[in-house]
Amino acid sequence: MSGVNAFRGPWTIAVYTWREGLRKKTLIGFLILSLLVIFGSNFMGSFLNQSTVGSEELDVNLKLVKDICVSTISIFGVLITIFISAAAVPNETENKVIYSILSKPISRLQYLLGKFIGIQFIVIINLALMGLLFFMALWFQQGTLPTLLLWSILLTYFEFLIVSAFTFAISCAATSSVLPTIGGFFIYLTGNLTEYLNDVKIRSGESEEFLDVIIGQTASVLSSILPNLQNFSLKQDILNLQLNDPPSDMQFTRLLIYGVTYAVSGFIIAVWVFRRREL
Amino acid sequence: MKKMPNITLGILLVITLALGSFIGNNLQHLRESEAFYRWLYSAGTNARLFESTSASNQYDDANLYKAFGAVAADQLQNVDWDKVEGLAGPDAFASFGTTPLAELTPEQQVTILTDIPEMDALLWDIARGPGQAENRTSFLDGARESRLEFAKGIKYADAQAGGVNVFNLFFGFRQVAATLLWIKVDTLWHQGNDHAMNPLMKTCVVLDPQFVDAYLLGAWHLAFNVTAKMPATPQPSLVWNEDWQACVGEKETLYYVAADFLKDGIRNNPRNYKLYFDLGYGIYSLKLSDYPNAIRYLEEAVRKPHERWVPRMLYNSYEANDDYAKAIQGWEGYMARFPEDAQSVIDTAPRSIKRNRARHYTQLADDAYNAAQAATDPATEQAKSEEANTYLAQATQIWEEMGDDPVALAQLKKFEAQGMARNGDYMLAITKLDLARWDYPADAFFIEASDLIIDYKILAGMPLSISEKKAQLRNAGGEGCRGKPEPESA
Amino acid sequence: MSVVIKAEGLSKIYESAMGGQDVHALTDLNLEVQSGEILAYLGPNGSGKTTTIKMLLGLIFPTSGSIEILGSKNPTSPAIKKEIGYLPEGAYYPDFLKGEEILKYYGQLYGLSGKDLKMRIDKVIDQVGMQHARKRLLRGYSKGMRQRIGLAQALISDPKILILDEPTTGLDPIARKEIRDIILNLREEGKTLMISSHELLEVELISDRISILFEGVQQTMGTITELLNERELSIEIKAVSDDVLKALAEKGLKAEDQVGERINLRANPSLTTYDAMEICKASNVTIIGVAPRRETLEELFVRVVGGALEAKRS
Numbered sequence A: 001m002s003g004v005n006a007f008r009g010p011w012t013i014a015v016y017t018w019r020e021g022l023r024k025k026t027l028i029g030f031l032i033l034s035l036l037v038i039f040g041s042n043f044m045g046s047f048l049n050q051s052t053v054g055s056e057e058l059d060v061n062l063k064l065v066k067d068i069c070v071s072t073i074s075i076f077g078v079l080i081t082i083f084i085s086a087a088a089v090p091n092e093t094e095n096k097v098i099y100s101i102l103s104k105p106i107s108r109l110q111y112l113l114g115k116f117i118g119i120q121f122i123v124i125i126n127l128a129l130m131g132l133l134f135f136m137a138l139w140f141q142q143g144t145l146p147t148l149l150l151w152s153i154l155l156t157y158f159e160f161l162i163v164s165a166f167t168f169a170i171s172c173a174a175t176s177s178v179l180p181t182i183g184g185f186f187i188y189l190t191g192n193l194t195e196y197l198n199d200v201k202i203r204s205g206e207s208e209e210f211l212d213v214i215i216g217q218t219a220s221v222l223s224s225i226l227p228n229l230q231n232f233s234l235k236q237d238i239l240n241l242q243l244n245d246p247p248s249d250m251q252f253t254r255l256l257i258y259g260v261t262y263a264v265s266g267f268i269i270a271v272w273v274f275r276r277r278e279l
Numbered sequence B: 001m002k003k004m005p006n007i008t009l010g011i012l013l014v015i016t017l018a019l020g021s022f023i024g025n026n027l028q029h030l031r032e033s034e035a036f037y038r039w040l041y042s043a044g045t046n047a048r049l050f051e052s053t054s055a056s057n058q059y060d061d062a063n064l065y066k067a068f069g070a071v072a073a074d075q076l077q078n079v080d081w082d083k084v085e086g087l088a089g090p091d092a093f094a095s096f097g098t099t100p101l102a103e104l105t106p107e108q109q110v111t112i113l114t115d116i117p118e119m120d121a122l123l124w125d126i127a128r129g130p131g132q133a134e135n136r137t138s139f140l141d142g143a144r145e146s147r148l149e150f151a152k153g154i155k156y157a158d159a160q161a162g163g164v165n166v167f168n169l170f171f172g173f174r175q176v177a178a179t180l181l182w183i184k185v186d187t188l189w190h191q192g193n194d195h196a197m198n199p200l201m202k203t204c205v206v207l208d209p210q211f212v213d214a215y216l217l218g219a220w221h222l223a224f225n226v227t228a229k230m231p232a233t234p235q236p237s238l239v240w241n242e243d244w245q246a247c248v249g250e251k252e253t254l255y256y257v258a259a260d261f262l263k264d265g266i267r268n269n270p271r272n273y274k275l276y277f278d279l280g281y282g283i284y285s286l287k288l289s290d291y292p293n294a295i296r297y298l299e300e301a302v303r304k305p306h307e308r309w310v311p312r313m314l315y316n317s318y319e320a321n322d323d324y325a326k327a328i329q330g331w332e333g334y335m336a337r338f339p340e341d342a343q344s345v346i347d348t349a350p351r352s353i354k355r356n357r358a359r360h361y362t363q364l365a366d367d368a369y370n371a372a373q374a375a376t377d378p379a380t381e382q383a384k385s386e387e388a389n390t391y392l393a394q395a396t397q398i399w400e401e402m403g404d405d406p407v408a409l410a411q412l413k414k415f416e417a418q419g420m421a422r423n424g425d426y427m428l429a430i431t432k433l434d435l436a437r438w439d440y441p442a443d444a445f446f447i448e449a450s451d452l453i454i455d456y457k458i459l460a461g462m463p464l465s466i467s468e469k470k471a472q473l474r475n476a477g478g479e480g481c482r483g484k485p486e487p488e489s490a
Numbered sequence C: 001m002s003v004v005i006k007a008e009g010l011s012k013i014y015e016s017a018m019g020g021q022d023v024h025a026l027t028d029l030n031l032e033v034q035s036g037e038i039l040a041y042l043g044p045n046g047s048g049k050t051t052t053i054k055m056l057l058g059l060i061f062p063t064s065g066s067i068e069i070l071g072s073k074n075p076t077s078p079a080i081k082k083e084i085g086y087l088p089e090g091a092y093y094p095d096f097l098k099g100e101e102i103l104k105y106y107g108q109l110y111g112l113s114g115k116d117l118k119m120r121i122d123k124v125i126d127q128v129g130m131q132h133a134r135k136r137l138l139r140g141y142s143k144g145m146r147q148r149i150g151l152a153q154a155l156i157s158d159p160k161i162l163i164l165d166e167p168t169t170g171l172d173p174i175a176r177k178e179i180r181d182i183i184l185n186l187r188e189e190g191k192t193l194m195i196s197s198h199e200l201l202e203v204e205l206i207s208d209r210i211s212i213l214f215e216g217v218q219q220t221m222g223t224i225t226e227l228l229n230e231r232e233l234s235i236e237i238k239a240v241s242d243d244v245l246k247a248l249a250e251k252g253l254k255a256e257d258q259v260g261e262r263i264n265l266r267a268n269p270s271l272t273t274y275d276a277m278e279i280c281k282a283s284n285v286t287i288i289g290v291a292p293r294r295e296t297l298e299e300l301f302v303r304v305v306g307g308a309l310e311a312k313r314s
Helices: A005-021 A025-047 A055-094 A097-102 A108-142 A147-171 A178-204 A210-225 A229-240 A246-275 B005-049 B061-078 B106-113 B117-128 B130-144 B155-162 B166-190 B194-207 B212-226 B250-268 B273-287 B291-303 B309-320 B324-337 B342-374 B378-401 B406-422 B426-439 B443-460 B466-477 C049-057 C099-109 C114-127 C143-155 C173-188 C200-206 C242-250 C273-283 C297-313
Strands: B239-241 B246-248 C003-014 C023-034 C038-042 C064-069 C084-087 C161-165 C192-197 C209-214 C217-223 C233-238 C253-259 C262-267 C287-292
Touching: A005 A055, A005 A108, A005 C099, A025 A055, A025 A108, A055 A097, A055 A108, A055 A147, A055 A178, A055 A229, A055 B166, A055 B212, A097 A108, A097 C049, A097 C099, A097 C143, A108 A147, A108 A246, A147 A178, A147 A229, A147 A246, A178 A210, A178 A229, A210 B005, A229 A246, A229 B005, A229 B155, A246 B005, A246 B117, B005 B061, B005 B106, B005 B117, B005 B130, B005 B155, B005 B250, B005 B291, B061 B106, B061 B130, B106 B117, B117 B130, B130 B155, B166 B194, B166 B212, B194 B212, B194 B250, B212 B250, B212 B273, B246 B250, B250 B273, B273 B291, B273 B309, B291 B309, B309 B324, B309 B342, B324 B342, B342 B378, B342 B406, B378 B406, B406 B426, B406 B443, B426 B443, B443 B466, C003 C049, C003 C192, C023 C049, C023 C192, C023 C209, C023 C217, C038 C049, C038 C200, C049 C064, C049 C084, C049 C161, C049 C192, C084 C143, C099 C114, C099 C143, C114 C143, C143 C161, C143 C173, C173 C192, C173 C200, C192 C200, C200 C297, C209 C297, C217 C297, C233 C273, C242 C253, C242 C273, C253 C273, C262 C273, C273 C287
Parallel strands: C038 C192, C038 C209, C084 C161, C161 C192
Antiparallel strands: B239 B246, C003 C023, C003 C064, C209 C217, C233 C262, C233 C287, C253 C262
């Protein structure tokens, strides 16, 4: 790695990945759909009969907007994250663009770094757009600036960061984007189910049978190694909490570090897989 | 990196995974502690407010909370109370008077932990600390085995019991479903389908126990809208209800159902002042005229972060409960705390203070007058009469100062009538009161005046009207109803 | 002249996953490219040309053997890659970009920026004759234009070495001519070029040296003059019976092909013109014409590859 170029190369790749990603029809489709839902959630309240609209009725409306928007951002956000993370590298190997790029003075590590950062740009831009509309919807509904929403969206991003990194790692071993896309959904699903491994651990420990003990120990090891995306469920609860809630304040910074740590391990796996890959 | 890339990458991976797993374990501990913390809040609130009234049950909450309290009482001995932030505030410790925290008994200190938000940080430290590790474990086991009632409203704890149920948790569909169901409740209400509403409302809050508006609106529908056109149940039809310790008919049942709904809401959202307020003011004060309970919940509400109108209703309830000193103290504190609330500071608060003072003097005058009546030796009678007249004069002066305030005018008319009655002019007194009760229509005064009229008619030996006879019967019948157990002493 | 690219004992074996036959994509290749020359790297499809090039560029990794580029044993180091321009075969470029944006992107990957980059872009666009289309989106480009922009991106850093994989495949004759001219100009500028191709006619016109690859094995390597048989005699005769042809062949005159009543004979290189004539006369055949001719690259190719094929069969 030559000093000056070490980060400029990845940066250039990131910028072009971003530019290309924003042109993808699926992504734009998801984004438009999600924006429509978020926008539409504002009018869901009109199903509530107008004659009882008082201050409290408006609160139900507010809750409706909050719940629908958080779910929408989660669903479409994770779709966008998985699709873009799964496709970025395989697309370039498939259409051979990667040959002309890796023949430039760019190491594979730099290439992956650039691609990964570019993916994050796209995810962030999408989240920001959805979040902005959500933010405005809440602002109009409740009249005060919904500051906790910003934290909620930040947490959502760090959850996506983990999903993105591991999907990216799979995509670095794949020749097309189909497998990593499925893998991405699998990761999201397992990540959300990690918590139940604890359950398995506890329940399998109840009998002393050999197989049960083995299963329990496996579950125990897996549950401590695999990322637990349910930890990020704070993103939803935080919207209904008061501003200074000691437990959530304490979890918040840890969650950010948690997201980054697992993203780094996902990226290391990606580098490991891609380092000696034959193109 | 250059020499042994595989080993380097492998080591890096192991390091990051180890770090991730470390933070993950830490997070899991925090989330378990958070669930425990929220459960403590619910269980503590329940123990403080409802334990005597809730039909005790198969759940373990109370025992576990006691176990927590036993450990926490010791832990609290090491707390430097001066360093706990934000503990000031006139209403903060109403439950224990003005005693400094450090001088409370350990049990009282434990109670306060889940009472005021200023203690949140301390409660959180205790909940996640090693001292409570054992109770935390029993809490998680209890939640897993569905032995804890209040754990059901806490997402993390509830998930422990549920096994694998993806859609319960994914994307927050549960909350969305609850809100959409609420739209159905709203439709049913507008169709007048009251009976279908109730189970659906319950479903809403099972899906989303933090759906505060569902509790509020649901209770409001039950206690106000549904009952609006129902006649009050005639006394002979009232039946004793063991759970509520009250005589209820169809209409009254709805009040108590609404109150129970709000209590469920409070257990699941112990820090939301709106629930306490609606329970205290909406149900106990407005509907059941049970002022001691109203005061109890309104005092809870003001200890949580609240809107300005919450304490105002608390002071009004003090007044209704004849607790004038507390009302005056409250209003004075209010003026100092919210100088920006111009309407209240200039008008409402001073007027309320005067009203309370006048009522206070009236009460003293009545007591002295009754004492004079009961006195056996003339000297005491004389002294008490003079004392009564002095108080009455002070009260009259305050009422007069208040100008055209309808309450003041009504009270002055009442004083005049009472004076006439004392002089034996019952006819004049009755006429005066009869005019006044229609001139200054307020529920409380109407009842007050009507009761006086009945008294004077009896004293004057005049016949009572049908409705007056009914009222007399009702008053004489007291609180009794079918199935009510006889008092022990009888 | 110095050696710019040197491969020694280069082999690539793709191991089959399920215990099947391993694929020997390249076996024991020794290759040298001298500075300033055009090396044509020839072979039928699937003979290992692209495999070799990918190994030179570090896209895949040799099973054994070594590669040295510009004296460095580590061809994937940025300093070396900076000196290599590569035109991949049938490459695709991000088609949401304009011609000059692609060049900007690739230029930035070389660490170029600002004025330098702008100058380089102008220069290479000029070199490949794409001024008219530089501001057009790539998706509107014809195949020839794409190939030219591909050439331009390979040239963007002004590299010493150019590796072109099938630069003229699939292009029409005019486009081929243009690409050929560009390549010749580049040689004039002193670049070293390695061109892989199976379009023999193209290569014969421009290359200095050739290397022929078949089934992963280098069959021959050398300059054109070294490799092509100069002394060759082609004799056209009137059709005769098979017996006569057989007799002729035994004496060194092989029948090549028959067109109507005419048969082309090729004389064994050891025979002089006079000897050949004598044989014809002795066999009593009618000579229509005699022509000395140089062997074409195509013929060499068929000879070499055909030989290898026969050797393999036997």
